[in-house]
Amino acid sequence: MTVTVSMHFVNELFRGLPAAEDARGGYLERAAISPFLLTAPHGRVTVEQFATLYRLLVNEYDDETPGFFARPLRSGTLKLLCLSVLEAPTLRVALHRYTLFFRIVLDDFGYEYSVEDELVRVALVERKPPAGSRILIHELMLKLFHGIASWMIARKIPPILMECAYTQPAHSADYLYFYPGKVLFDRPETAIYFDCGLLDQPIRQTKQHLGAFLRRAPADWFYVSFADRLVSHRVREHLSRNLAASGTVKDVAAALHMSVRTLSRRLAAEGTHFQAVKDEFRRDFAIQALTRTQRPLLGISEDLGFEDLACFSRAFKAWTGNSPAAYRRATTSLPKPPDAIP
Template identity: 35%
Template sequence: MTKHDPISLTTVSAGFIQDWLDALQSRCTSKEMKSLLERSGLQTSPMVPTQRITLEEIATLYQLAAPATGDEMMGLWSRPIRPRALQHLLTVQREASSMVSALFRFSTFWNLLLDDFRLDLRSKPDEVELALAPYSPDTKPQRFGHMLMLKLAHGLLSWLGGSETRVQEVRFAFARPDFAADYAVVFPCPVAFDAQDTSILFDPRHFDRPITRSPAEASAFLMRAPIDWIFTGSRAHTNSLRVRAFLYGETWQSCQLSDAAHALKITPRTLNRRLKDEGTSFQNIKDALRRDIAIRALQQGTASIEQIAFDTGFSAPSNFHRAFHKWTNRTPGSYRL
């Protein structure tokens, strides 16, 4: 994802990563944790759930924390995942003759390492489901850990196929969280909650044949982890991402619902309904893009806060400050690097 990409601009709420931060603390001293957060660009004091976190901050924390803790899953599972485990996983995956075979190898690999959950591969002619099933009914799902495992499976399939693999649905075995909207950045499909098991579902009829991947390509994939496989690069699989991509390519400040509907070749009423089904609205998407453009400009640009306020459609800097605090619970100045 590039600097000028509408997906890479996206931020997620602090609540989305809080389970990960809690798990990471179990693998670090307080001093080590503070250092990891500081070097990642994250604040060391407690964050409120509505604060915004950039994808770069998440990727940097992962790249620092995995080697620092000696656990490539950073406390998300009861047993540490030792260094080079993911490298061995890619070696196993590179030899798969089909996507179903790749998923079988994926489940077998992790079932050798995990103590609390097993990965079940449930295959039918028109549906393949990879599920995380607990060994004990008393075991509670780790929300970030379950998300990360499903996305690793999806990311590896996409890497093997050479393009993002289509997903039918994702189901989580936990209640819908307040940050549920953030999953749209991660999964290009409908997301359900309160399921019996956490799982990701594919239609095997849409599977591409795996392409041959070299050891050098595997190393590059690991070097970029987790940005390439956590966050979806899709512009087509959900209406909300399609609208966001459209707005980013247009003069988004003046675009209306009818403009987006025309570009997507559907009626405004149909688009409004589909966005509602995805848990969002045209205005929410527009406001989120405006927020994320402002955060990127504050972090990487040289424009003044006043100029950024005008560039993002505010008539006065004071209005921008109020809106920004409502979006992030932080001041614009606190995002300056």
């Protein structure tokens, strides 16, 4: 999974856990996240690093929503939730059970859904201010629903619209991959919309599949490729296979069977442009290579299609605020994160 996330997700994860602030360095080290990234301009971590940190805090505080709400969700809550919805015949029934489950286990937070104009709207309901970081909670709890719903029907659910009950954050460029679809900010509620035809989809997962799903959580919910629907995702997937050989806008447009002008117009409709998508992919590829491999910097530079190491270093510093050499030095002394935390 060649994708990274903003340090927003790491920094804000500690907001509801005052006691964890003092021990933050230890948690970061165990997740193989260099502490220098906390203050690094445009710092980023891999999805696997964030997921490892999340699971460490879940286990440490026996709270599967660590410090988010007034009442902790003890270990096993997510498993119990999934078991309660897996027996549903369709997504419609599962969605009803999902919202009922949170009504029972939490006093200050929940979900509600409605169907109108051929769209299902699933909204977050705040009955009182959350204990943790509000934006992070909204992002993760809506992504939790989207991840579980997609997994249950064994089909990626394309979000048609996402509404956010907060001002556009600095890391909102991640939403192109976090919530692929139209995104609106400063709305009355945070909500996600999708095609109501999916409500009649049968539940295709069983208890035998649940263990693997839970072990991968929450990493699998972050980045979902919709290359069949979004041109930006198609561009990224092409670059992942052909960057060094055919990474120019002309090459990519030809591979996608469209003109450069059409490619530019369709990317603009998704709120981005070719160079941004290419740079985001190269940034994420470089961070993965620097943190997970011992490949020489020159080799990484060549893989990414740079003319020389100096060009790569300048670009990486513009993306993250640090040189690739400094980034690697800061992480080489850290332990490798465990593949899975029970």
